[in-house]
Amino acid sequence: MNVIKQTAAELAARIHSGELSSVDVTQAHLDRITKVDDQLNAFRHVDAEGALAAAAKVDADIAAGNPPASPLAGVPLGLKDVLTTKGVPTTCGSKTLEGWLPPYDATVTRKLREAGVPILGKTNMDEFAMGSSTENSAYGPTRNPWDTSRIPGGSGGGSSAALAAFEAPLAIGTDTGGSIRQPGAVTGTVGVKPTYGGVSRYGLVAFSSSLDQAGPCARTVLDAALLHEVIAGHDPMDSTSINSPVPNVVEAARQGASGDLTGVKVGVVTEFSGEGYQQGVLDSFQAAVEQLRALGAEVVEISCPNFAYALPAYYLIAPSECSSNLARFDAMRYGLRVGDDGDRSAEEVMSASREAGFGPEVKRRIMIGTYALSSGYYDAYYGSAQQVRTLITRDFAAAYSQVDVLVSPTTPTTAFRIGERVDDPMAMYLADLCTIPANLAGNAAMSVPSGLAADDGLPVGLQIMAPALADDRMYRVAAAYETARDAAAGGALINQIPEL
């Protein structure tokens, strides 16, 4: 039995029965990281000592006959480097935060610790989560384990690559415009953006506060559901956290795995096809839709005409919020300070520090946001974008009055090559075309592997979207689809990944 190839659910069962120790499981993943991460750069920081200490505590608990702290107790995880970890480096992929040791844990971090989940380390990401390829990390790009000349998606490419390379059975991502789902799609893994407000943002370094949402990343739908339940829930420390029960996503995933979708209405978003979509992606998507139909789902086409304006609205709203949020990096209280020679003013030091600390994409977005919010341009840009947000929310409402879930390809293309889009920001932004609407509306959405594209042999993702607070619906559909797809293909997609 190869420990690192097990699912989180399998590992948890073996750890809780005493068959495996969490220390051994954690060590096996640390060894894997040591062995392959030079080729991938998925981890920014590895905390072997902290992970093994957490694992030992789980083992001691189990040996003492205590019930496990959670259904995932003892199963290790990679944490995106945008969530604070007390005393453990948190860089957000930026030079600005190099060497910073946060004085507090994010709520997600705290929940993971309380659930007995050993944190292997912090995963690489585009700087401050701005990007679709992880090439914007100040610490070098992460590479896709399916083909190391290609991107692993972004901004959470470190988390998705770590999963696909069996460096971790679980990971946490954050999704502002697709940063969990797009990396999931291009690495053949599962990525979930919960309903906005479903998971606390306390300690999640803010990029675009009205869109940012942390969520689970895993290799199976059930594993993602188990992790979802560990991190979700109302948090008084986040005033945007929703005070209502967490949808029962684990039960939905288990129910879905039985494979029956009779009575479920699935809407295919007609806007997400055609020009700009890779044929191999469209073919894989079509096959997935047929699979859903074979499982008993009723499939209809749904038009959401305003989705065509989601991308431009997003690239105004997110930069606007980012220009405001990143003003906190003023070189005064924490983070990089340069040019403080005793002569320069605070303002000059701030400008010099931000010049040295931020990479080109962060600078571009701060300036776009500054422009969009400036007087004279506000109404035409930020104001109109907010109105588009209303229209998109209405499109979703109309769609969900007819169907239970919506589906589309997660991304228009498979993983592109490192360097291919780095000098063309608009081409890079197109990677988020299908994922952005759910963020603007605050709805739930996820990506589940749908196979390999026939034209290039790289993973494709099926996006399943559901109304706010109906996360369980998409888990049910995803689990049913995963079970049927894997059965038809003779096993999980991840088993086809080449050896590193």
Next chain:
Amino acid sequence: MPNISRDEVAHLAKLARLGVTDEELDTFAPQLDVILESVAKVGEVVGTEQDVPPTSHAVELTNVFREDEVRQGLTQEQALSGAPAAEEGRFRVPRILGEEQ
């Protein structure tokens, strides 16, 4: 509408307290121009719709209050632990006023 010049990028950078090099101005000006021209598309759809209210946030936000009770926060040492410079238990910052002020 947009036609972003080097000077405009320099102005935006100044507003955002963001130092930029001459080389960056040359790169950013055409890039910002392309981006802004593309996102300006939002004006098209809104122009054709009557009375669309803006959405700033997906969930309705209400102010959240709590009892005004003393709670354990960061210690002074913790709060200063990431400071680029500290002195006598305070953040030490560069001068904020000019000579003439």
